[in-house]
Amino acid sequence: MNSQNNPLVSVIVPVYNVEQYLDECLNSIRQQSYENLEIIVVEDCSTDNSLNTFIKHSEDPRVKLIQHEKNSGLSAARNTGIDAAQGKFIIFVDSDDIVHLSLIELCVKYAIVNDADLITYDFKAFEDGAKLIPQLDLPNIENFKILEPGEGYFNQQHFAWLKFIRTDLLKSRKLYFPVGLYYEDWPFHWELGLVANKKYHIPAELLLYRQRKTSITGSLGKKLLDLFKVHSLVLNLLEKYKAVSLKEKFANKVKMSQWSILTRIDKHYLAQALNNTKKINKDLKNKNYKYEINIRILITNLITSLPNILALKLLKILRILLKR
Structure with missing residues (x-):
């Protein structure tokens, strides 16, 4: 051969x-x-x-x-x-x-x-x-x-x-x-x-x-915060390559990832995760990224739209209900 x-x-x-x-x-x-x-x-x-x-x-x-x-x-x-x-x-x-x-x-x-x-x-x-x-x-x-x-x-x-x-x-x-x-x-x-x-x-x-x-995939600690950084990197890549057809697919993955992070991350990093979620959501909105809506995304959007003090209280209640 x-x-x-x-x-x-x-x-x-x-x-x-x-x-x-x-x-x-x-x-x-x-x-x-x-x-x-x-x-x-x-x-x-x-x-x-x-x-x-x-x-x-x-x-x-x-x-x-x-x-x-x-x-x-x-x-x-x-x-x-x-x-x-x-x-x-x-x-x-x-x-x-x-x-x-x-x-x-x-x-x-x-x-x-x-x-x-x-x-x-x-x-x-x-x-x-x-x-x-x-x-x-x-x-x-x-x-x-x-x-x-x-x-x-x-x-x-x-x-x-x-x-x-x-x-x-x-x-x-x-x-x-x-x-x-x-x-x-x-x-x-x-x-x-x-x-x-x-x-x-x-x-x-x-x-x-x-x-x-x-x-790493099973981590619930500080490492989980790096997901926000890689989400931003990918968003920049989609903009660089003008991959318009992939914007919704990417936004869907980001939004579902947010639920996982906010309901699972160690409580010591919850406030930082909340701030990072708000930041990436602002970027998605400014760049006109659409996404599908389901109950988890609705809950995440509602909580993250609130002032941090109230949002953190609701997140803690949600985590208790989910036994996280």
């Missing part, structure tokens, strides 16, 4: 304090049915035994280790991987997850056949502690779907680890993850969707997502 039909794929694996998960993750990558890989492990100054756990995997010549001089976070680790990638395609795998053993083979197949910029796929969540064996059988997925610019892709989850991307698209657009923010997948997801022309989706659960209590 020539290099055109057997292109090198760069698998980027950020590593930070995952000693109990790293073996499962790297084994599922090294055992892929598609073998022409470079596995770029970016070690972000772990304080546990992750580095020693990695050592036995370094016997595989496809595995490359890059070590940060100081802990810089997930975004920086992924960006380091992008810069180092030599493959025609890039795929991100979080170091506590497990991938289907045919994932990359399927992605390469559909990317080549359709000259795709981007392939997405589904995932299956599992509870931390459950023992799962990565699958090798090829799913029957003849009915994969093309993702049109204004639909499909932007309804999907934001996670970077659900994407198989043409490398020159990322590098030519200088598309990176924002450093210093949590929920960094949001702006990356939206800008990637805006610049990728040919997008396809494989309707199969090809990644096993480990649900951990300590994960």
